[in-house]
Structure formats: structure tokens, C-alpha cells
Amino acid sequence: MSIEKIVYQGDPGSYSYEAMLEFFGDNITFENKDFFPDVFEDVSKGNAKYGIIPFENSTTGGVYEVFDLLNTYENCYIVGEICVEINHNLMSIKDAKIQDITTVYSHPQALDQCKQYIRKMNFHEMPYRNTATSAKAVSEMNNKSCAAIANKMAANFYNLEILDSKINNYINNITKFIIITNNLTFDKNSNKISLILITSHSPGALYEALGCLAKNNINMMKLESRPIKNIPWQYSFYLDLEGNLEDENIKKAFNELSITCKKFKVLGNYIAY
Ligand SMILES: O=C(O)C(=O)Cc1ccccc1
Structure with missing residues (x-):
């Protein structure tokens, strides 16, 4: 029987690690990777399920x-999502006091989410690959002036003391994680569809694309754009829709979109969290 390995970015105790345990349970085989592209590479090649x-x-x-x-990894698809409440903590080695801290290490997203606190405390910021990796580094540095911003779980893993908690700018701080695999799988319970569209660069092209959804009574939940690399000021659109790939209105709309758009990729059909 093949082992269905799961890969995540960072170190044990990271938010991704916590999300993985929450989504898959703890009876799993997993491996950590240094960077996000490493996760896509392993999934794309089938080294991880x-x-x-x-x-x-x-x-x-x-x-x-x-x-x-x-967008780059054409054979990677979303098969699920999970939302995790993020409560950031300031942590350092045993005996360090909050007044000793001058430098904080963390993932740029975590630094961003704690910007107001970091400014108030006048800390110097040091971006790190991952929150748990920064906790591990602070533990190894063994210097009372250094702290990490990370999960409670990371403090336990790397033997750090929590000096302050709930330091995020907003109490309601939730991160959505996606689960990717290398084929498009869905079932009758899948009720959310993610898409990438590139429209032609002509008047009304996006209006026409969105019209395919409106005409077919499809509810859009998200629309974001990203620059197309190497073509300044042109954009790919990312959409979330309500529906299932077997629904007649979805089939009809997608048929029209695949004709009117320059690129049309279904990123996945999965259960909305
Ligand atoms: O660095 C981590 O622990 C991650 O998993 C990335 C991250 C960082 C901050 C909030 C949520 C996820």
C-alpha cells in the first residue's frame, strides 16, 4: 500500500504544521520543506500526495x-481548505524578560500581523522563513535580547517561554490554508470552486467574463487579481464561486468562459470551510 505523504513549509510547531494536524489528524506521514515552491514541486511530481x-x-x-x-504549477489543484485562528505570542529563552528584548524574528506574515505591537515595543524586525523556524533559531541563539513571534506549540517544541500573548493587531486573526494535490478531484459534496482567468486586453472583457457567471445564476465569493509576470499592467484574475462541477449552470458558464478567456483553469472544487 502506498503511503500518502503530506508536505508543509517550515518546521514542526509552525501554523502550517498545526493546520496539517487539524485537517488530517495525527495518524499521518509528513515531511517539512524549506520553501513554498518545494511543497508544489513535491506535490506536482507525486513525491507527496x-x-x-x-x-x-x-x-x-x-x-x-x-x-x-x-498559476505556474499547472497540475496542482486545491482539494480542501481549513481556517485556523492565529494567536501570536512573543517568546524567548528562559530567564529573558520582556524589557531585555530588542529584536524579534518571525515569518513576514506574522510580523505584519503584529506590526502595531512591534512598533509600540520599538523592536527591530528580522524576517525568517517560518514562525517555528524563528523559534528554533531563537532557542539556538540563546540570547536574552532575541525573541520569536510564533505559535504556543512552537514555544513547547523549542523550549521557549511566552513573554506576551495575543499580540496580533486584531483579535480576530484567521488564516485559511489550502490542501493541494496533483489531480482535479471532487465529489458531490464539493460546494466551492476556485478559478484562474486571463481575459483578453480589450474593453469589457472582464465584464463579459463575469456576465457568464451572472447569466447562469452563479454566486461569486471572491475576486482578486495578480500581475502577469513579464507583461506589465496585465493581470490574472482569481475567483471563488459557489457550486459543483457537475451542476448544469456551472458547466454552461465554464463552457462560455473557456471560449471567451485567454486562460481558464479550474483550480479546484472542494468543501468550503
Ligand atoms: O510561519 C508559519 O508558521 C506558517 O505556517 C506561515 C504563517 C505565518 C503567519 C500566520 C499564518 C501562517
Whole structure:
């Protein structure tokens, strides 16, 4: 029997690690990767069955590197999503006091989500690949002036003390993680569809594309754009819709979209969290 390995970015104790355990349970085989493209590469080649990756935060918005990777890796598809409440903590080595801290290490998303606190405390910021990786580094540096911003779980993993908690700008701070695999799978319960569209660069092209959805009574839940690399000021559009690929109105609309758009990729059909 083949082992269905799951890959995530960062170190054990990261938010991605926590999301993986919450989505898949703890009876799993997994491996960590240094960077987001490494996760896509492993999933695309079938070295791992699933990847789990942060996609959007309720306060700071989309993780645009991941949007771009979904566009680049043509055979990677979304098969699920999970939302995790993010409560950031300031942590350092035992005996360090909050007054000792001058430098904070963390993932850029976490630094962003705690910007107001970091300014108030006048900390110097050091971006790191991942929150858990920064906790591990602070533990190894063994320097009372250094702290990490990370998960409670990371403090336990790397033997750090929590000096302050709930330091995010907004109490309601939720990150959506997506689960990717290398084929488009869905079932009758899948009720959310993600898409990438590139329209022609002509008057009314986006209006026409959105018209295909309106005419077929399809509810759009999200619309975002990303620059097309190497073609300045032209954009790919990312959409979330309500529906199932077997629905007649979806089939009709997608047929029209595939004719009117320059690129049309279904990113996945899965259960909305
Ligand atoms: O660095 C991590 O732990 C991640 O999984 C990325 C991240 C960072 C901040 C909030 C949510 C996810």
C-alpha cells in the first residue's frame, strides 16, 4: 500500500504544521520543506500526495506567492481548505524578560500581523522563513535580547517561554490554508470552486467574463487579481464561486468562459470551510 505523504513549509510547531494536524489528524506521514515552491514541486511530481499551505489571512489578505505558484504549477489543484485562528505570542529563552528584548524574528506574515505591537515595543524586525523556524533559531541563539513571534506549540517544541500573548493587531486573526494535490478531484459534496482567468486586453472583457457567471445564476465569493509576470499592467484574475462541477449552470458558464478567456483553469472544487 502506498503511503500518502503530506508536505508543509517550515518546521514542526509552525501554523502550517498545526493546520496539517487539524485537517488530517495525527495518524499521518509528513515531511517539512524549506520553501513554498518545494511543497508544489513535491506535490506536482507525486513525491507527496498532499501539500498544505497558507493562502489568505483575514487581516493581511492573500499570500500572493502561493497564488502565483497555483498559476505556474499547472497540475496542482486545491482539494480542501481549513481556517485556523492565529494567536501570536512573543517568546524567548528562559530567564529573558520582556524589557531585555530588542529584536524579534518571525515569518513576514506574522510580523505584519503584529506590526502595531512591534512598533509600540520599538523592536527591530528580522524576517525568517517560518514562525517555528524563528523559534528554533531563537532557542539556538540563546540570547536574552532575541525573541520569536510564533505559535504556543512552537514555544513547547523549542523550549521557549511566552513573554506576551495575543499580540496580533486584531483579535480576530484567521488564516485559511489550502490542501493541494496533483489531480482535479471532487465529489458531490464539493460546494466551492476556485478559478484562474486571463481575459483578453480589450474593453469589457472582464465584464463579459463575469456576465457568464451572472447569466447562469452563479454566486461569486471572491475576486482578486495578480500581475502577469513579464507583461506589465496585465493581470490574472482569481475567483471563488459557489457550486459543483457537475451542476448544469456551472458547466454552461465554464463552457462560455473557456471560449471567451485567454486562460481558464479550474483550480479546484472542494468543501468550503
Ligand atoms: O510561519 C508559519 O508558521 C506558517 O505556517 C506561515 C504563517 C505565518 C503567519 C500566520 C499564518 C501562517
